[in-house]
Amino acid sequence: MRLLALLAAALLLTLCAPASTALSPDPAFRQQQLRFERVRAAYHLHQTSVHQLLRRNGIRPERLELFVRAFKVGRRVEVWGREQNAGQFVLLRTYRLAGTSGTLGPKRRSGDRQIPEGFYHIDRFNPDSEYHLSLGLDYPNAADRRHAGPDPGGDIFLHGSDVTIGCLPITDAGIRELYVLAVEARAAGQTAIAVHIFPFDMTAENLARRVGSPHLAFWQNLVSGYQHFEDSHQLPQVSVNEQGTYVVH
Template sequence: MRLLILLAAALLLTLCAPASTSLTPNPAFRQQQLRFERVRAAYMFHQTSLHQLLRRNGIRPERLELFVRAFKTGRRVEVWGREQDAGQFVLLRTYRLAGTSGTLGPKRRSGDRQIPEGFYHIDRFNPDSEYHLSLGLDYPNAADRRHAGPDPGGDIFLHGSNVTIGCLPITDAGIRELYVLAVEARAAGQPAIPVHIFPFDMTAENLARRVSSPHLAFWQSLAAGYQQFEDTHQLPRVGVDAQGAYAVE
């Protein structure tokens, strides 16, 4: 029985681990996105400057791997990149969250106005969004479903504009840049772009200030993944244990 439990835990960690950086390019995805007027406009305004940004950081656009993390406190969205198989991520851009809703703590039900907290990835591109352009997250994930009610909600996006009822708005100008970077990463072969959302910088000092919070145990499960990236600038391998807590390998 113990062996079966260990094998199950290993499987969970593997399923949630970052994908291999030996990726197959998918330039057809870029061409499909460029059929849309807003995407063409974003490329016209930002492709040259973003390619220059990548090259200044030692990243060939055709080998781009992307990572996004967001912080409610401080209202910032960081965009990190690296060249596939090239070690550490480097910070490329920081956008200000143009609007927030809810409070600190995870999203647990539809209509609670909460921005989720946890480890997600971009699973869809919307080139004709109500909020200019948008990138959808895989909320609710396995951890959310373990703790949420019968209707956890959904449709959580990084998007344009400055309004939100649970999403992450970074203005139209910000989403145009991020959308181009995300399309370039997908065209370079990255199938899923990780997005980590935290309530605040998950330092020991910040956690100690919130020892009376009902979310403390949940935040502690986020802290290991946060700290591993801080220490290594490489993506942590994150799974979900039998109790629905995040587990970092």
């Protein structure tokens, strides 16, 4: 019985960082990124204005914590920030999603052109992207792997340009500013920048309009994580159980 309990615990895979985490600054990360020409150009354009934006919102750049939220309907990417483990997130920027592909619903296989939906993190910084600059997501996560086919695909990015086959493009100008924000957060010690992707605002009204969708049960599983942030402006803790269902703690 003890072995079964341990196995069950192992299957409960944490996706989002705890609400309160001790973060260790890593200024060397910024210096490493600044070795790349496109990152230096982005800093030249945006470092001063980014720091001013943060200070206007009561955030010291060296204590920055970021959160990104994207919506397919309405085509927007929101960037929220706060001081590390200090109160509520505030909306810093909203970028237009400059291109979309696929339809509403989660990504389930390579080549389906779908933009994923669910709870993710930035896990890669690409300073020399084919699409100017890009920030990689940890797709497929545990929930995706449980429900996807044998080849769920991968390489999902927030990036520049206005074209996509499953990624989130916000134009070169948009990604330059967001990249600076993300590097600053990483240099401040935030190793896991959460990215939540939704088909639309997860309200009861919007779900009721799509009651006949084959994705309804999946979307209902996203509601508690969406609503937690709407109510508190703090990140939920999200895990995945053995059935591949998101669980909000």
